Amino acid sequence: MARIVTFSLIRFAAMVSKEFTQMRRDRVTFGMMVGIPLLQLILFGYAINSDPKNLPTAILDNDRSVFSRDMAMAMQNSSYFKFTQAIGTEAEADELLRLGRIQFVVTFPVNFGRDLARGDRPVVLLEADATDPSATSNAVSAIRQAATDAFTRDLTGPLIALRPANGPVELRLHARYNPEAVTQYNIVPGLMGVVLTMTLVIITSLAITRERERGTMENLLITPVRPVEVLLGKMLPYIVVGYIQMGLIIIAAMTLFKVPVIGSLPLLFLVSFPFIAANLGVGITFSTIAQNQLQAVQMSFFFFLPSILLSGFMFPFQGMPEWAQWIGSVLPLTHYLRVVRGIVLKGNTFVDIAPHMWPIGLFLFASLGLGIKRYRQTLD
Amino acid sequence: MNPSPPVIDVTGLTKVFGHKTVVDHLDMQVGRGEIYGFLGPNGSGKTTFIRMLCGLLRPDDGQGTCLGFDVRTQAELIKPHVGYMSQKFSLYDDMTVRENLDFISRMYGVANRSAAIDRTIGRMNLGRFRDQLAGTLSGGWKQRLALSACMIHEPQLLLLDEPTAGVDPMARRDFWDEVHKLAGEGITALISTHYMDEAERCHRLAYIAYGHLLATGTVAQVVAAEGLVTYEIAGPQLYGLIDRLRGLPGVEQVVAFGITLHVSGREADVLAHSLAPYAAPPLTLRQIPSNLEEVFISLMRKAVT
Numbered sequence: 001m002a003r004i005v006t007f008s009l010i011r012f013a014a015m016v017s018k019e020f021t022q023m024r025r026d027r028v029t030f031g032m033m034v035g036i037p038l039l040q041l042i043l044f045g046y047a048i049n050s051d052p053k054n055l056p057t058a059i060l061d062n063d064r065s066v067f068s069r070d071m072a073m074a075m076q077n078s079s080y081f082k083f084t085q086a087i088g089t090e091a092e093a094d095e096l097l098r099l100g101r102i103q104f105v106v107t108f109p110v111n112f113g114r115d116l117a118r119g120d121r122p123v124v125l126l127e128a129d130a131t132d133p134s135a136t137s138n139a140v141s142a143i144r145q146a147a148t149d150a151f152t153r154d155l156t157g158p159l160i161a162l163r164p165a166n167g168p169v170e171l172r173l174h175a176r177y178n179p180e181a182v183t184q185y186n187i188v189p190g191l192m193g194v195v196l197t198m199t200l201v202i203i204t205s206l207a208i209t210r211e212r213e214r215g216t217m218e219n220l221l222i223t224p225v226r227p228v229e230v231l232l233g234k235m236l237p238y239i240v241v242g243y244i245q246m247g248l249i250i251i252a253a254m255t256l257f258k259v260p261v262i263g264s265l266p267l268l269f270l271v272s273f274p275f276i277a278a279n280l281g282v283g284i285t286f287s288t289i290a291q292n293q294l295q296a297v298q299m300s301f302f303f304f305l306p307s308i309l310l311s312g313f314m315f316p317f318q319g320m321p322e323w324a325q326w327i328g329s330v331l332p333l334t335h336y337l338r339v340v341r342g343i344v345l346k347g348n349t350f351v352d353i354a355p356h357m358w359p360i361g362l363f364l365f366a367s368l369g370l371g372i373k374r375y376r377q378t379l380d
Numbered sequence: 381m382n383p384s385p386p387v388i389d390v391t392g393l394t395k396v397f398g399h400k401t402v403v404d405h406l407d408m409q410v411g412r413g414e415i416y417g418f419l420g421p422n423g424s425g426k427t428t429f430i431r432m433l434c435g436l437l438r439p440d441d442g443q444g445t446c447l448g449f450d451v452r453t454q455a456e457l458i459k460p461h462v463g464y465m466s467q468k469f470s471l472y473d474d475m476t477v478r479e480n481l482d483f484i485s486r487m488y489g490v491a492n493r494s495a496a497i498d499r500t501i502g503r504m505n506l507g508r509f510r511d512q513l514a515g516t517l518s519g520g521w522k523q524r525l526a527l528s529a530c531m532i533h534e535p536q537l538l539l540l541d542e543p544t545a546g547v548d549p550m551a552r553r554d555f556w557d558e559v560h561k562l563a564g565e566g567i568t569a570l571i572s573t574h575y576m577d578e579a580e581r582c583h584r585l586a587y588i589a590y591g592h593l594l595a596t597g598t599v600a601q602v603v604a605a606e607g608l609v610t611y612e613i614a615g616p617q618l619y620g621l622i623d624r625l626r627g628l629p630g631v632e633q634v635v636a637f638g639i640t641l642h643v644s645g646r647e648a649d650v651l652a653h654s655l656a657p658y659a660a661p662p663l664t665l666r667q668i669p670s671n672l673e674e675v676f677i678s679l680m681r682k683a684v685t
C-alpha cells in the first residue's frame with residue numbers, strides 16, 4: 001500500500017504557529033483563560049463544608065486493655081472513623097499519613113486503662129491529616145462523644161465516682177500538614193487541578209469543532225497534513241497556556257492566600273505535564289465527536305462535573321461512597337489533587353507521588369489514542 | 381507519441397448521504413492541460429463529486445484514478461498535487477492574507493516559501509491587502525486569495541468549485557485568462573460554474589443534474605446532441621405573448637431575451653407549425669442557433685420528468 005506514514009516537523013510547526021496566531025487574535029478567549037483561574041480562586045476561596053463519614057483511621061494501641069478496645073469500638077460506631085489498620089510504631093503512622101493512605105491515627109498510651117480507672121484522665125492522641133480541614137473539623141467532637149459513650153457505660157456502680165465532669169479522657173488533636181486548619185491551604189492547590197481541567201478541556205474541545213463549523217476543516221483536510229500533526233499541533237499551544245495558568249495560581253496562592261509551599265515547585269511543574277496533556281487529550285477527543293461548538297462545551301461540562309465532585313476537591317475522597325470513589329479513581333484530577341497537595345502541603349518527593357502518576361499517564365494515552373482514532377481525514 | 385494518460389479517469393463514482401444518492405455512478409475522463417467545465421443546478425452533486433476526486437469524501441461505489449493515483453486508497457498521494465478551491469471560503473478569517481498563504485505553503489512544503497508567497501501576492505495583486513485579515517476582504521478579493529492559496533504549491537490539477545461566484549466581470553475575465561495560461565503550461569482544471577459564458581470558455585464540459593450525467597463534450601457537441609430548435613420572436617408587446625406561447629404544442633421553453641423572445645423545443649416540425657401564426661407583422665420570427673442555457677434548461681427539464 002502506497003501510504004506514506006510520516007511526521008513532518010514543518011507541518012507540525014505550521015499548525016502550532018497558526019494556533020498561536022489565532023489565539024493571539026481571539027482576545028476574549030485569551031482573557032478567559034487568564035480570568036477564569038483568578039475568578040475561581042476568589043469564588044472557591046470560601047470554605048466548602050461537608051459532613052464526611054468513615055474516614056480511614058489507623059489505630060496505635062499501646063495499652064491493649066478492655067478500655068482502649070471499648071473506646072475504639074465507640075469511635076467506629078460513631079461512623080465518623082473507620083479503622084483500616086492497626087499499627088505498632090509511631091514511624092508507621094507518619095508514613096501512612098504522609099502518603100495520604102489514612103486520614104487519622106489514634107494513639108492510646110500505655111496504662112490507658114489503669115489511668116482511666118484511677119480517674120487520671122489519660123491522654124488520647126488524635127493525629128490528623130489536616131490538608132483538607134473539612135475532613136478533620138468534626139473529628140474532635142466525634143471522638144469526645146465516643147469517649148463519653150464508652151465510659152459512662154463502663155463506669156457505673158462503684159466506679160460512678162470516676163466520671164469526671166470534664167470527660168473521662170483528655171483528647172489531644174494534632175493536626176498535621178495544615179496545623180491551623182486553613183481551608184484555603186487545601187482548596188487553593190486543588191484549584192489548580194480544577195482550573196486546568198475546566199479550561200483546557202473546553203478550549204481544546206472547541207479546537208477541531210470550530211474548524212468544522214467555520215468550514216476551514218475543508219482547507220485543512222485537502223492539504224497533506226496528517227492527523228497526528230493536527231492534533232499535537234493544536235495541543236502544544238494549550239500546554240503553554242496550562243503552564244501560564246499554573247504559574248498564575250501558584251503566585252496567587254503564595255501571595256493572596258499565603259499558602260506555604262513546602263515541596264519542590266520544579267517537581268510540581270514537571271509532573272503537571274502528563275496531567276495537562278491528559279486533559280487536552282480529553283478535549284481533543286470530544287472535539288472529534290461533537291457536531292458543533294455547543295455540543296463540545298456540553299461534553300466538556302459532562303466531564304468537568306464528576307471531576308470536580310468526585311475527585312476529592314469538593315468532598316474528602318475517603319469519605320465518599322465506594323461507587324463514587326471508583327469513578328473518581330478513573331479521573332486524572334483525583335490523582336493530580338493528591339500530587340499537588342502532596343507536593344505543596346506535605347513536601348512529597350517524586351517517589352511519594354509516583355503511585356498517582358501512572359493512572360494519569362494511562363488516562364493520557366487512552367484519551368489521546370481515542371482522539372487520533374476518531375479523527376476523520378474526510379468530511380463525511 | 382502516445383497521448384498522455386488522463387489526469388482524471390473515474391467510472392461509476394457514487395456517493396450516498398443517508399438514503400439519498402447524491403452522485404449516481406458518474407464517469408469522467410479529463411486529459412492533461414484540459415479545462416473542463418462542470419455544470420448543473422444547485423444540489424446536483426458537483427461539490428460532492430469534486431470532493432470525492434481529491435479524497436475529501438470517500439466514494440460509496442465506483443473507482444478510478446486522479447493524477448494516476450487511486451481515488452479510494454491513495455488520497456495522501458493525490459493531495460500534494462491538487463489545488464482545491466472550495467465553494468465556500470475556507471481559509472482562516474482571523475489570519476492575514478500573508479499568514480494564510482504562509483500556513484498553506486508550509487503545509488505543502490513549498491520551497492523558498494517567502495519568495496513564492498511574494499510572487500503569488502504580486503501576480504494576484506494582493507499586495508495592498510497583505511497584512512489585512514482575510515475575513516475583512518471583500519468577496520472578490522477573498523476569491524483571489526483562495527485561488528492564490530490553491531496554486532501556491534504549483535499543483536498539476538486544479539479543482540475549482542464555483543471559483544467566480546459573486547465576482548465582478550473584470551475579475552472573472554482575469555481569472556479565466558489565468559486559467560488558460562496555466563492550461564497552456566500543462567495544468568489541468570476542473571471548474572464548476574453556473575455562468576454560461578464561462579462554460580463556453582471551457583475546452584469540454586459535463587452537465588449533471590440530481591447526480592446523473594446528462595451531457596458531455598465540447599459546447600458544440602453538447603448543443604448539437606440535444607437537438608433543440610430555437611426561434612426568436614421580435615416585435616411590440618411581447619410580454620403578453622409569453623403565457624400564450626407556453627401552452628402551444630411543441631413549445632418547451634419561452635424566455636424573454638432583451639427585447640425578443642426565444643422559443644425552443646425538440647420537435648422541430650410541431651414547433652414550426654405552432655409558431656407559424658406569429659410570423660405576421662408587427663411580429664417577426666426567425667430560427668436561431670440554440671444557446672447553452674437553453675440546452676441546459678432543456679436537459680434539466682428532462683431530468684425532472
Ligand SMILES: Nc1ncnc2c1ncn2[C@@H]1O[C@H](COP(=O)(O)OP(=O)(O)O)[C@@H](O)[C@H]1O
Pocket residue numbers: 379380397402420421422423424425426427428429
Ligand atoms: N455532508 C452531507 N450530508 C448530507 N447531505 C449532503 C452533504 N453534502 C451535500 N449533501 C447533499 O447532497 C446534494 C448535492 O450537494 P452538492 O454536491 O453540494 O451539490 P452542488 O455542488 O451541485 O450544488 C444536496 O442535496 C446536498 O444537500
Ligand SMILES: [Mg+2]
Pocket residue numbers: 423426427428467541
Ligand atoms: Mg456546490
